[in-house]
Amino acid sequence: MNIEGKKAIWSEYQKEIADDNYFYVRSCIRQNFFPGSEVAFLKIMREELHKDVYEHPCHTTCSGIGYHGDVVPVETAMTVVARQFALMTEAGYQNYIPSCITSFGLYTEVLETWHHFPEVEKKVREQLWKATKREFVIPKNLAHASDIIFKFRKEISAKAKFKLVNKNTGEPLKVVDHIGCHYAKMFPSKGIGGAEYPYVLAGMVEEWGGKVIDYPERRHCCGFGFRQYLIQANRGFSIACSKEKFKSMQPFEPDMIITNCPGCPMFLDRWQYVINEMEGKRYGKNGEGIPVFTYEEVAGLVLGYNPWDLGLQMHQTDCEPVLDKIGIEYDPEEKHNTSIYNEKTGVHGFVNV
Amino acid sequence: MENYHDLLMQDIRFEEGLNACMNCGVCTAICPAAEFYNYDPRQIVDIVQSGDNNEIEKLLKSETIWYCGECMSCKTRCPRGNAPGLVIMALRGLSQDLGFFVESEKGRQQLAIKRTVGESILNTGYCVYLDGIKPELHPEQGPNWEWVYNNRSELLDRLGGNYKGDGPGILRKIPEESLEELKRIFEVTGGNKRYDRIEFYSRKKAEELDLELGEGTDNEYFKHIYKTNNGSHTK
Numbered sequence: 001m002n003i004e005g006k007k008a009i010w011s012e013y014q015k016e017i018a019d020d021n022y023f024y025v026r027s028c029i030r031q032n033f034f035p036g037s038e039v040a041f042l043k044i045m046r047e048e049l050h051k052d053v054y055e056h057p058c059h060t061t062c063s064g065i066g067y068h069g070d071v072v073p074v075e076t077a078m079t080v081v082a083r084q085f086a087l088m089t090e091a092g093y094q095n096y097i098p099s100c101i102t103s104f105g106l107y108t109e110v111l112e113t114w115h116h117f118p119e120v121e122k123k124v125r126e127q128l129w130k131a132t133k134r135e136f137v138i139p140k141n142l143a144h145a146s147d148i149i150f151k152f153r154k155e156i157s158a159k160a161k162f163k164l165v166n167k168n169t170g171e172p173l174k175v176v177d178h179i180g181c182h183y184a185k186m187f188p189s190k191g192i193g194g195a196e197y198p199y200v201l202a203g204m205v206e207e208w209g210g211k212v213i214d215y216p217e218r219r220h221c222c223g224f225g226f227r228q229y230l231i232q233a234n235r236g237f238s239i240a241c242s243k244e245k246f247k248s249m250q251p252f253e254p255d256m257i258i259t260n261c262p263g264c265p266m267f268l269d270r271w272q273y274v275i276n277e278m279e280g281k282r283y284g285k286n287g288e289g290i291p292v293f294t295y296e297e298v299a300g301l302v303l304g305y306n307p308w309d310l311g312l313q314m315h316q317t318d319c320e321p322v323l324d325k326i327g328i329e330y331d332p333e334e335k336h337n338t339s340i341y342n343e344k345t346g347v348h349g350f351v352n353v
Numbered sequence: 354m355e356n357y358h359d360l361l362m363q364d365i366r367f368e369e370g371l372n373a374c375m376n377c378g379v380c381t382a383i384c385p386a387a388e389f390y391n392y393d394p395r396q397i398v399d400i401v402q403s404g405d406n407n408e409i410e411k412l413l414k415s416e417t418i419w420y421c422g423e424c425m426s427c428k429t430r431c432p433r434g435n436a437p438g439l440v441i442m443a444l445r446g447l448s449q450d451l452g453f454f455v456e457s458e459k460g461r462q463q464l465a466i467k468r469t470v471g472e473s474i475l476n477t478g479y480c481v482y483l484d485g486i487k488p489e490l491h492p493e494q495g496p497n498w499e500w501v502y503n504n505r506s507e508l509l510d511r512l513g514g515n516y517k518g519d520g521p522g523i524l525r526k527i528p529e530e531s532l533e534e535l536k537r538i539f540e541v542t543g544g545n546k547r548y549d550r551i552e553f554y555s556r557k558k559a560e561e562l563d564l565e566l567g568e569g570t571d572n573e574y575f576k577h578i579y580k581t582n583n584g585s586h587t588k
Contacts, residue, residue, distance in 0.1 A: 083535075227419065
């Protein structure tokens with residue numbers, strides 16, 4: 001085998017990811033539907049990996065859902081993005097990590113556009129100055145938050161209390177990975193493994209003891225489609241896409257699904273509920289649902305965090321079958337009991353860490 | 354009649370998204386929207402590439418440009434490096450700027466996106482914010498969402514959020530000065546102009562259809578565009 005040739009072929013699927021000193025921007029969708037995931041990410045970065053991660057209180061939405069809902073013009077979206085970069089510059093950071101795949105795709109698109117059309121960048125700089133009196137330096141490194149967890153997957157593994165292994169059989173859990181369209185479909189060179197062999201989630205799963213399932217519709221969109229979900233009359237498209245994926249993965253009997261994008265886990269979780277309501281059909285083994293997780297939730301479980309601290313009680317499709325298989329202990333009474341929550345409030349002390 | 358191809362050329366995404374299409378149809382083969390809708394991105398790119406002004410105008414007034422989900426699977430697969438998804442985005446932008454979007458059922462939905470996501474950006478600093486994701490409007494979220502929604506304050510405290518609080522953190526209140534900056538960005542870059550045009554043409558359409566269009570989401574026209582599906586869009 002020609003190793004040099006192999007290296008050359010795979011070089012285009014590699015990606016540079018900064019080591020430390022990150023400027024973190026949150027996801028609208030993840031904050032609403034998976035808040036525990038962003039909390040877990042910051043806890044892992046700061047308390048487990050001892051990295052410097054800064055969050056600016058004045059950052060906002062990147063406007064990405066409005067942009068892909070086609071109500072926000074491209075010039076506006078680019079200038080909102082430029083403002084986020086200005087906040088990073090003013091805070092003295094160079095490594096930009098968004099929590100959202102739609103954002104990551106938009107940031108990548110904007111940077112590529114500016115690279116190929118410098119006159120557009122110049123105009124955006126003028127518009128940003130006119131609107132806010134801010135200036136910015138282009139990030140030295142742009143990585144999605146999952147890229148960072150991928151980079152440190154071995155360090156997380158070294159601290160792990162659990163593996164993605166069925167404690168009764170000793171077999172690896174069978175895991176479906178779903179990386180989200182805007183991670184690498186638009187700009188394959190910006191994602192680990194590119195669009196053909198995305199490895200960002202698969203690398204985590206394999207490192208933490210699980211086995212990744214390859215199935216025909218692995219790269220199919222979850223069905224968000226922006227306006228295809230935002231408008232009630234269009235949601236047939238959204239559910240049909242998720243159903244296509246469930247049908248395709250079912251013969252492989254997955255134990256769980258791990259996701260990259262903030263929206264995808266919500267759709268893959270909720271549409272399972274809706275399909276069951278409409279058709280009395282579930283796609284997991286023995287007629288169960290297939291639990292869906294964010295990558296931060298999976299990292300947190302592996303590290304031994306309390307499932308209810310991670311926010312798994314916000315899922316519609318129950319996560320317990322996976323917890324039981326791994327052997328993670330939990331208090332069922334605590335799941336939906338807010339009076340117990342009140343006792344635990346502040347236990348994390350994560351806010352403003 | 355304006356030259357629509359020239360107007361499209363003013364959109365940077367059109368320049369980025371269309372080189373020379375050879376009509377192979379790979380984009381249509383990979384497209385999730387083409388699986389579901391009466392939709393063929395290859396045909397759209399072919400029409401736009403032809404420069405036929407009458408045909409482009411028909412497109413701008415059509416249902417078909419609103420079927421794409423902007424997943425950009427087409428961008429990955431095109432052997433010529435085109436991005437039909439970007440061409441669609443340019444067509445949608447022009448359709449709204451010229452007021453043609455109200456001529457199709459799917460196009461009219463833009464008012465609903467403007468009044469929900471669009472206004473949320475300027476009013477909260479988020480594309481969506483928890484308080485607006487009401488269970489009665491989102492039955493697909495399931496019964497657990499009702500519990501989440503009703504216990505959102507305690508739940509976010511438990512999870513380490515900063516719900517409506519000052520400083521950084523999850524679902525924090527975005528400072529007024531930051532919202533003001535967003536509003537000025539929208540003013541300077543044409544975002545407000547786009548919003549105003551969507552409102553203007555939607556109001557005219559509502560009058561034509563004899564449907565009441567008040568503010569917000571609780572009015573006849575909004576409910577009509579948000580919920581109506583005439584059933585002719587799919588295969």
